[in-house]
Amino acid sequence: MTNLGKYSAAFWLDIAVKAALVCLLAFGAFSGLQQFEGKAFVWRLATYPIAALIIPVIWAVRGRKPGYLYAADILLTLPFLIDTVGNALDFYDAIxxxxxxxxxxxxxxxxxxxxxxxxxxxxxxxxxxxxxxxxxxxxxxxxxxxxxxxxxxxxxxxxxxxxxxxxxxxxxxxxxxxxxxxxxxxxx
Structure with a gap:
């Protein structure tokens, strides 16, 4: 069994940001709510997770060297999550x-x-x-x-x-x- 406590707070924040992104994207793509209509959510569901995986994939391909770039990974993923949250809360049309x-x-x-x-x-x-x-x-x-x-x-x-x-x-x-x-x- 893996010791989950060995992972840093940055690791868990990174995972949480990515999980929230994918869950909200799926909700937006399949909920049928009006704020997602005409906003290309199926396209976003197909592409945003790819963007969120750029740094982990490069890190893995380069041999998983120590010193994972959590700050860069979180900063790269946050804009996609913020965009998705803004759509989920209908901010683009309301504000x-x-x-x-x-x-x-x-x-x-x-x-x-x-x-x-x-x-x-x-x-x-x-x-x-x-x-x-x-x-x-x-x-x-x-x-x-x-x-x-x-x-x-x-x-x-x-x-x-x-x-x-x-x-x-x-x-x-x-x-x-x-x-x-x-x-x-x-x-x-």
Whole structure:
């Protein structure tokens, strides 16, 4: 029998974030509730868990070296959980600024995951540049995915251009904040 007490609090937090994500995604995909309608929840159920497994898979492929990157793993998964919780609580339709706040905060978290990985390996300025570049690229890819998944055939198409530019700008701003934090925070 495995001694579960040997695992750190970070391990259990990581597991809890991933479990909550998968459970809420399944609920959203199959509950039939109105707040999930037209929000591509089957697509999210198929893709968000893949994103949540990126760091564990890379770690396993690289030989499970000591020093698992819990902070990066949690930071990478949290934006997907926050997005899913926002949909479950109908915040995207009920709170006007929720989508904008998510693009800023979630890109700070997502980019922060990369900052946690790159900070020990690169200088402050290089870390800042890599984090901002990663954030910009993923913000663009996210907006393309949003368009393909549900905007192109929805009533939101009329205002999508302005919203997309705003979302990308907020994602870039969040990435910049994460880059500053991870690039220029005091090092040990």
């Amino acid at each position: 006007e600024w929720w989508d904008d706040a998510n693009h800023l905060v979630n890109w700070a978290l997502l980019s922060g995951a990369m900052g946690a990985i790159w900070r020990p390996r690169f200088s402050s300025w290089t870390t800042l540049g890599l984090v901002v570049g990663f954030g910009a690229a993923t913000a663009i890819l996210w907006e393309i995915a949003e368009y393909l998944a549900f905007i192109r055939n929805s009533p939101e198409l009329a205002t999508a251009y302005q919203d997309t530019l705003g979302d990308m700008a907020l994602g870039l701003a969040g990435s910049f904040l994460a880059g500053l934090g991870f690039g220029f925070a005091p090092r040990r």
